[in-house]
Structures are given as C-alpha cells and as structure tokens.
Amino acid sequence: MTGTAKRLTMEAFDRLCRRHLAAGTPMPGYAGPLARHVADGDRRLLKLEYDDSAAALRLWSFLLTEEERLHAARAAGMKIVGAMKDLGTVPVMAYSLPNVVAFYPDGAWWTPCVMELSEGLFGIAQSLGLGDALCPVRAMAGAFINQAHFPIPDLLTCSVGATCDDFSAVAQRLESLGHPILWWEMPSRRRPESGEAAVTLPGGFRAPASQVAVVRSELERIRDALAALAGSPLGDVELAAGIRMANRVRRILGELRSLAYTVEPCPMPALEMLIAEMLAIHFCSDRAESVAVLSLLLQEVHTRMAAKRGVLPTGAARLFWVNPVADLRVMNLLEDCGARLCGTEFLFCHALDEIPEDLPPMESLASMALADPMVGPSADRAARIVRDARAFGAEAVVISRIPGASHCALEGTVIGRIVREELGLPVVELEVPPVADPMWPTLKTRLDALVETVLERRKR
Numbered sequence: 001m002t003g004t005a006k007r008l009t010m011e012a013f014d015r016l017c018r019r020h021l022a023a024g025t026p027m028p029g030y031a032g033p034l035a036r037h038v039a040d041g042d043r044r045l046l047k048l049e050y051d052d053s054a055a056a057l058r059l060w061s062f063l064l065t066e067e068e069r070l071h072a073a074r075a076a077g078m079k080i081v082g083a084m085k086d087l088g089t090v091p092v093m094a095y096s097l098p099n100v101v102a103f104y105p106d107g108a109w110w111t112p113c114v115m116e117l118s119e120g121l122f123g124i125a126q127s128l129g130l131g132d133a134l135c136p137v138r139a140m141a142g143a144f145i146n147q148a149h150f151p152i153p154d155l156l157t158c159s160v161g162a163t164c165d166d167f168s169a170v171a172q173r174l175e176s177l178g179h180p181i182l183w184w185e186m187p188s189r190r191r192p193e194s195g196e197a198a199v200t201l202p203g204g205f206r207a208p209a210s211q212v213a214v215v216r217s218e219l220e221r222i223r224d225a226l227a228a229l230a231g232s233p234l235g236d237v238e239l240a241a242g243i244r245m246a247n248r249v250r251r252i253l254g255e256l257r258s259l260a261y262t263v264e265p266c267p268m269p270a271l272e273m274l275i276a277e278m279l280a281i282h283f284c285s286d287r288a289e290s291v292a293v294l295s296l297l298l299q300e301v302h303t304r305m306a307a308k309r310g311v312l313p314t315g316a317a318r319l320f321w322v323n324p325v326a327d328l329r330v331m332n333l334l335e336d337c338g339a340r341l342c343g344t345e346f347l348f349c350h351a352l353d354e355i356p357e358d359l360p361p362m363e364s365l366a367s368m369a370l371a372d373p374m375v376g377p378s379a380d381r382a383a384r385i386v387r388d389a390r391a392f393g394a395e396a397v398v399i400s401r402i403p404g405a406s407h408c409a410l411e412g413t414v415i416g417r418i419v420r421e422e423l424g425l426p427v428v429e430l431e432v433p434p435v436a437d438p439m440w441p442t443l444k445t446r447l448d449a450l451v452e453t454v455l456e457r458r459k460r
C-alpha cells in the first residue's frame, strides 16, 4: 500500500477507536473515545486532527488519562511526587522506587489550551498576583488551588538557581500558600576555564567537574527525601536500574524521532510527535506503559516505511521547531501549510539524551540535569539547535515564542542570529498563545511564507 494517510477529525478518530474496540484489538483499559474527555471540558480536542492509527489512539488515551492514573495511584497507597521545573531528572529517581509515582505539576501549562480557557486557571493565578506577565506555567498555581486536575503531591521538589523568573515566582507563591517545597539548587552552567577539570555532559555540552559535583550533592538531598517518603532505600543499585529503564524509553523515542524527522514521506505527524516527546519527561505517570505506547508508534512508523506510506506528500518543507507550542493545534497548522517537523528543541532535550550507564548513578543524573538547555547560555542552546538541525537536514527554523516567558524576550534573537550564521537557514519567530484562533490568519500567513521561501531556495 502506498499513498498518504490522512489526519482524522476527533469524530472520525473516535469511530476508529470504537471499531478497534469492537474488533477486539488488544487495548489497555484506559483506551477509549476522546469524546469522554470533551465531556469533561477538554474542548480543544474537537479542533485537533489526529493520526489515523491504533498507535495514536493509544497515545492520546494514555496522555488524557494521566490524572485518573495519579488518583488511582493515591487510592492504591502509592506516594506521589510533584517534580517541578527540572524536566527529566527527579522522575528518573522517583520511579526507581517501587511505590512512588512522579509527575510534573508544570504540565498544567497546557490545561488552558486543552480546555480552551474554560477551566479558569489563569483567573485563579491572577487572583494570586500571578498575571499574564508570566508564562502559561502560572496555570499550575490555579490547579493547586482548585484541585480539579491532579492530586496534591506528598512531596514537592523544585530546582532553583538557574531557573526562569516565571517558574521561580509561581513556585514561591505556591509555597507561600502552604505547599512545602524541597528546593534544590541548579547552578548556571558555565564553560570550563582553561586548565579547569571539565566533563562532557550527555548531549555534548561541556561543564566544570565542580558544577557536576554541586548538582550531585543537591540531588543527594532529593535521594534522601525520596527514600524517606517511600520508606525504603534508594541506593545505587535501584538508581542504576531506574536509569536503565529511563534509557529504554529514551532509546525508543530516539529511533522514533530519527525516523519521523528524516524519512520521506513523513511517517508520523507533528502533533503526535510532540506528545511522544513529552512522555520522556516523567513517563506520563506509568513508565512501563510509556515503553509500550512509544514502541507501538515506532512499529507504525516501520509499517508505513515498508509500505512507502506517509502522512504528508513527499517534499514537504523541513522545519526545525524551537520551544513547545502553547496551542497544540499549531502542530496541525504547520502541516496544513505544507511543512513537516524535522527536529525539535522543546526545552527538554536533556530528557531525550541517554543517561550514562558507566558512571556512578548519582554522577550520571547530575550530569544529565546540568545538560538542561535552559540552565546555560542561550549560545549553548543555539549550538545544540544548529547541530541537530544540521543532522536532521532542516531547511528552516521556527522559534515559537511563549507569551510572557522571560527567556523568550531575547533568546530568539540570539538563536536566530547563530542559526543564520552557522547554517544560513531562514528563521521565523512566531508567538503562540494557549488558544491561537484569533491569530490563525497571521500564523498561517507566516508559515505559508516560510514554506514558500524554503521551496524557492530548493530551486537555487
């Protein structure tokens, strides 16, 4: 079979789901039509378009049932850790314990999008003094107040120091509201000085060995707190096993990204790839199921490759995308404009790189945490983007600005300049609010123009 797999409306996606359920396709208990989530207020689902596959059905159901999973974990007596800001480190440690689950309350970032602002989280945040000068992460404070989304964690951790002002302000306000936080210090990553002992971090950044030691000692405090919470030791043996499992997720995702961002025709849509990447951060509260969901997506990609079947016509403009979009629907839009994803940097590439297995586990985790693209200079982040855009064969770079985000004020200029100098590619900066409908014509026009530029450049 060859040709293009079309994207499905939610109605058609739910019909596909019902067909699979009726036919007895093996599906986990959480799988089901998306309409049930719309009934709970997730209205944006009605406007998205979905990949036509059983793998995508499972991915979406997995994503949208995370809150139920967390409540079920609490009911089963498991301990819940709310890891904040580090995006990929503390959950690896927490899931090394048998009776602990971890999630990112930061994920409330997307709730105003998914519920099309009907949930009122920004209003609650505003009433706490967290207004729209801050990025959408302020929704997290509202979710702690109305308790309509995730259970209040038994332990809250948050990295500080080299952290954006937005997150720092929201987390401090949370603590003032009576949610104790175990803060841990993340130093601002700097380049090693001449003659200074240095290490290469996962992903390729270099840092002084002394900074890795600082992060390691901070993570030791997290280790002690997790062990005390779980009532069982969190030794190197347990951590090494946890790192191996996290690497399993990262390896599958790595292969999926490599194929989805390079193969012609494009075998997996941008929206599903964004969701798939997010699973690496905290496994959507079920590490084993993350492996299963990502493996199915990878299998679907291989099936399509064998059939020379893609989700877009051959030759779509190849865009590297920087920063997650506050409105998920924009991932559909880029494809409507004749483009495809060809590499991403969604603020957490350190959660995609494999964690070293040949070092003491705490040193590996510290190295990985320090490789966070957001704790070093924008020029480092730009260098990683240049390297990955070149490797994936990108033809243009889109920097998606996040409304209110403190780092977005200037980093786009730095990243754009370095990408143009190093790769000579066109770069566009777009601002994407949580519900971007009023800006649709502007966004579409700018992406159309970028695609046109890419296609013209091919004629040179």
Ligand code: SF4
Pocket (backbone or CB within 6 Å): 135, 136, 137, 164, 165, 166, 167, 347, 374, 402, 404, 405, 406, 407
């Ligand atoms: S400002 Fe950026 S890094 Fe900070 S919480 Fe918001 S999106 Fe995340």
